[in-house]
Amino acid sequence: MDTSEDILQQASPDLVRGSETARRSKAARLSPSFISWLQAGPMMLVFLAFFLIPLVFVVVVSFWDYNEYQLLPAFSGRGYTDTFEGCIAQLPELCTIAKTYVKTLKLCFLVWIITLFIGFWVAYFLAFHIKSKTWQMGLSLLCTIPFWTSNVIRMIAWIPLLGRNGLVNSGLMKTGLINQPVEWLLFSEFSVVLALVHLFTFFMVVPIFNSMVRIDKSLIEAAYDAGATGFQTLVNVIIPLAKPGIVIGSIFVITIVMGDFITIGVMGGQQIAAAGKIIETRVNALQFPAAAANAVILLVITFLIITMMSRIVDIKKEL
Amino acid sequence: MTETTRKKGLSRRTLLKSTAGLAGLAAGSGVITGFPYVMSAEPKVLRYLGTAVNEGDDISKQCLKDTGIKIEYITATTDDVTKRVMTQPNSFDVLDTEYFALKKIVPSGNILALDAKKIKQFDNITPVFTKGETPGGKKIGGQGTAPWKVLYLEGKDSKKFASSATEFVTLIPTVYNADTLGVRPDLIKRPISSWAELLNPEFKGKASILNIPSIGIMDAAMVVEASGKYKYADKGNMTKEEIDLTMKVMTEAKKAGQFRAFWKDFNESVNLMASGETVIQSMWSPAVTKVRSMGIACTFQPLKEGYRSWASGFCVSKGVSGAKLEWAYEFVNWFLSGYAGAYLNRQGYYSAVLSTAKAHMEPYEWAYWMEGKAAEKDIKAPDGSLLEKAGAVRDGGSYEDRMGGVACWNAVMDENDYMVRKWNEFIAA
Numbered sequence: 245m246d247t248s249e250d251i252l253q254q255a256s257p258d259l260v261r262g263s264e265t266a267r268r269s270k271a272a273r274l275s276p277s278f279i280s281w282l283q284a285g286p287m288m289l290v291f292l293a294f295f296l297i298p299l300v301f302v303v304v305v306s307f308w309d310y311n312e313y314q315l316l317p318a319f320s321g322r323g324y325t326d327t328f329e330g331c332i333a334q335l336p337e338l339c340t341i342a343k344t345y346v347k348t349l350k351l352c353f354l355v356w357i358i359t360l361f362i363g364f365w366v367a368y369f370l371a372f373h374i375k376s377k378t379w380q381m382g383l384s385l386l387c388t389i390p391f392w393t394s395n396v397i398r399m400i401a402w403i404p405l406l407g408r409n410g411l412v413n414s415g416l417m418k419t420g421l422i423n424q425p426v427e428w429l430l431f432s433e434f435s436v437v438l439a440l441v442h443l444f445t446f447f448m449v450v451p452i453f454n455s456m457v458r459i460d461k462s463l464i465e466a467a468y469d470a471g472a473t474g475f476q477t478l479v480n481v482i483i484p485l486a487k488p489g490i491v492i493g494s495i496f497v498i499t500i501v502m503g504d505f506i507t508i509g510v511m512g513g514q515q516i517a518a519a520g521k522i523i524e525t526r527v528n529a530l531q532f533p534a535a536a537a538n539a540v541i542l543l544v545i546t547f548l549i550i551t552m553m554s555r556i557v558d559i560k561k562e563l
Numbered sequence: 564m565t566e567t568t569r570k571k572g573l574s575r576r577t578l579l580k581s582t583a584g585l586a587g588l589a590a591g592s593g594v595i596t597g598f599p600y601v602m603s604a605e606p607k608v609l610r611y612l613g614t615a616v617n618e619g620d621d622i623s624k625q626c627l628k629d630t631g632i633k634i635e636y637i638t639a640t641t642d643d644v645t646k647r648v649m650t651q652p653n654s655f656d657v658l659d660t661e662y663f664a665l666k667k668i669v670p671s672g673n674i675l676a677l678d679a680k681k682i683k684q685f686d687n688i689t690p691v692f693t694k695g696e697t698p699g700g701k702k703i704g705g706q707g708t709a710p711w712k713v714l715y716l717e718g719k720d721s722k723k724f725a726s727s728a729t730e731f732v733t734l735i736p737t738v739y740n741a742d743t744l745g746v747r748p749d750l751i752k753r754p755i756s757s758w759a760e761l762l763n764p765e766f767k768g769k770a771s772i773l774n775i776p777s778i779g780i781m782d783a784a785m786v787v788e789a790s791g792k793y794k795y796a797d798k799g800n801m802t803k804e805e806i807d808l809t810m811k812v813m814t815e816a817k818k819a820g821q822f823r824a825f826w827k828d829f830n831e832s833v834n835l836m837a838s839g840e841t842v843i844q845s846m847w848s849p850a851v852t853k854v855r856s857m858g859i860a861c862t863f864q865p866l867k868e869g870y871r872s873w874a875s876g877f878c879v880s881k882g883v884s885g886a887k888l889e890w891a892y893e894f895v896n897w898f899l900s901g902y903a904g905a906y907l908n909r910q911g912y913y914s915a916v917l918s919t920a921k922a923h924m925e926p927y928e929w930a931y932w933m934e935g936k937a938a939e940k941d942i943k944a945p946d947g948s949l950l951e952k953a954g955a956v957r958d959g960g961s962y963e964d965r966m967g968g969v970a971c972w973n974a975v976m977d978e979n980d981y982m983v984r985k986w987n988e989f990i991a992a
Contacts, residue, residue: 312666312667312670312975312979312980313649313667313668313670313671314649314671326980326984329984340984340987340988340991343991343992344987344991347991400830400834403834403838403840404838407838407839407840408838408839408840409838409839427768430840431823431824431840509774509827510831512824513822513823513824513825514774514824514825514826514827514990515817515822515824515825515990516990517987517990517991521987521990522987525776525983525986525987525990526983527646528642528643528646529642529776529777529979529980529983530645530646530649530667531980531983534980
């Protein structure tokens with residue numbers, strides 16, 4: 245483990261020498277660990293004030309009771325028991341919450357696989373086939389285009405493309421491939437996955453690209469020299485070295501999709517259940533403890549997935 | 564946020580000072596006799612929390628001109644308005660909300676009832692609100708949270724609704740309407756006359772309802788009753804069994820692929836209809852007007868089972884007192900004095916005081932919007948855009964016919980918690 249002073253020494257020996265003179269006056273003496281704390285402090289405070297404390301509140305409120313118009317600060321498991329209502333009684337049929345999570349996880353898995361596939365090759369192209377730094381930058385910026393519009397605009401934009409009388413359908417009808425407009429193009433799982441992939445592939449591209457550009461080119465040359473085929477180089481050199489990027493990108497995509505309800509709502513015609521949607525409906529009905537309980541459940545499940553992923557790759561070590 | 568407001572206030576004060584100086588000069592020179600409001604000690608500003616329905620720029624501009632009160636709009640969705648009243652009662656002065664929200668808002672004690680005696684036009688408010696009948700004497704359906712059930716409180720700080728008239732009014736009515744199904748006559752090509760048509764397999768994959776549980780379930784109940792499956796004692800206050808039954812019917816329809824999409828937002832409903840994704844769906848009057856102004860045939864179809872109605876009105880936050888409370892009264896009185904009412908009527912909504920709104924409308928406009936007569940001239944929106952060509956007749960006809968045909972009102976049920984859970988189940992099915 246490097247101390248911050250060692251790092252400083254490497255980075256700028258002059259600075260450390262300067263600090264040695266300062267060290268002689270006892271008042272100005274700062275221990276290295278204190279400096280580390282000072283550096284990490286601002287982020288830690290923000291994290292504490294705007295994430296950890298609110299999170300504690302959410303957990304606390306999830307165990308409160310409520311009525312039509314206020315929270316009742318008395319211990320109650322109602323938020324949870326209501327949520328899991330019928331989960332045992334209805335067996336073998338799935339209860340609402342189980343159905344919702346099966347659906348959410350399914351969408352999440354599909355989006356993850358597709359964004360990973362597309363994102364990997366886009367990053368590969370940017371890292372190994374584009375030689376100029378400027379072009380690399382310019383092309384990665386192009387990936388942000390889906391973020392240039394709001395959700396409502398996107399919703400409006402998809403209808404003329406995928407709708408019953410949209411471009412795709414009329415195109416297919418003209419070529420004679422279909423006689424009737426295809427209905428599943430819009431307000432279906434297909435359109436939800438399409439929209440999510442369209443939005444979030446970017447979050448895959450950036451970290452994977454970042455890992456790939458740091459791969460020493462001489463390693464790839466060495467692989468070729470040693471007689472590896474392109475495929476062998478990919479599997480044995482590039483993928484293992486791009487793993488941290490893959491895992492970070494996956495965490496981005498999975499956490500966002502697990503909590504998303506706006507895109508799923510808009511593209512699924514509000515007919516597809518999402519874990520986030522349950523929370524929203526509860527909040528809108530002023531049932532905050534029930535909403536908080538659902539948020540805790542979502543958090544636990546997402547956390548489990550991420551723990552599993554970081555088992556596969558030790559991100560701390562790789563970074 | 565506070566900082567910018569304060570700055571704005573200051574600059575406005577400086578502005579007022581200089582204007583006052585100018586006015587003084589002008590008064591001295593004998594040109595203008597004076598602007599009474601310019602003399603007030605501080606700028607009259609009211610923060611107005613509500614949905615976008617009656618938060619028109621023209622209304623706030625006219626209000627500033629007439630009364631010197633500057634309205635700062637805080638726009639939110641129906642659900643968010645209620646949420647804000649509960650959690651941040653000091654973040655607004657005047658509240659414009661729906662009557663059905665009162666069942667949640669009044670017990671929280673976060674709002675102040677208004678004094679009927681201080682509302683100049685109170686006695687002229689349409690009997691729809693006070694008696695539950697139209698001016699022509701037609702009885703209006705009272706299922707759900709009908710305004711006259713929650714219009715009065717027992718006392719100033721009471722949290723109980725009074726059964727007879729008192730001087731403490733929960734909400735001074737501002738705007739209301741009768742909602743029904745919107746249809747695309749060009750694509751359906753036959754007359755539609757019942758709510759039951761929403762679940763007709765003929766429109767499989769081409770129907771839609773609202774995804775706002777408290778409103779959506781009322782539409783669902785209208786459909787269930789119209790199809791003869793069940794007769795509710797009160798659609799606006801179902802028992803658990805009735806909720807189960809209603810959601811079962813809707814779930815079966817959903818699984819069979821009856822619905823193309825559910826909508827939540829005004830623009831979504833317009834797009835679904837205009838693009839032909841849906842041909843029959845629950846809708847709001849101005850949304851139908853908007854589809855029509857795009858040159859696409861769309862009818863706000865009157866149905867034999869009647870309309871589902873909603874109404875909203877003004878009250879003030881409990882934190883408002885003193886001079887600010889007086890301005891609030893001044894503003895509410897101004898709102899009922901005609902300009903705003905005429906503005907709302909021209910959008911296809913209804914105003915609370917009919918007589919004053921009539922005085923601010925052209926006779927041909929009044930005849931079209933309120934009397935159900937064929938338009939003598941082109942009908943224009945408040946912003947001047949063309950809504951209907953001469954000769955058109957309003958869907959559903961006159962005020963008497965539309966409001967008289969109301970069957971139920973948007974509601975918050977006693978079993979609201981259960982209903983919301985069942986709604987989530989319906990979406991997940």
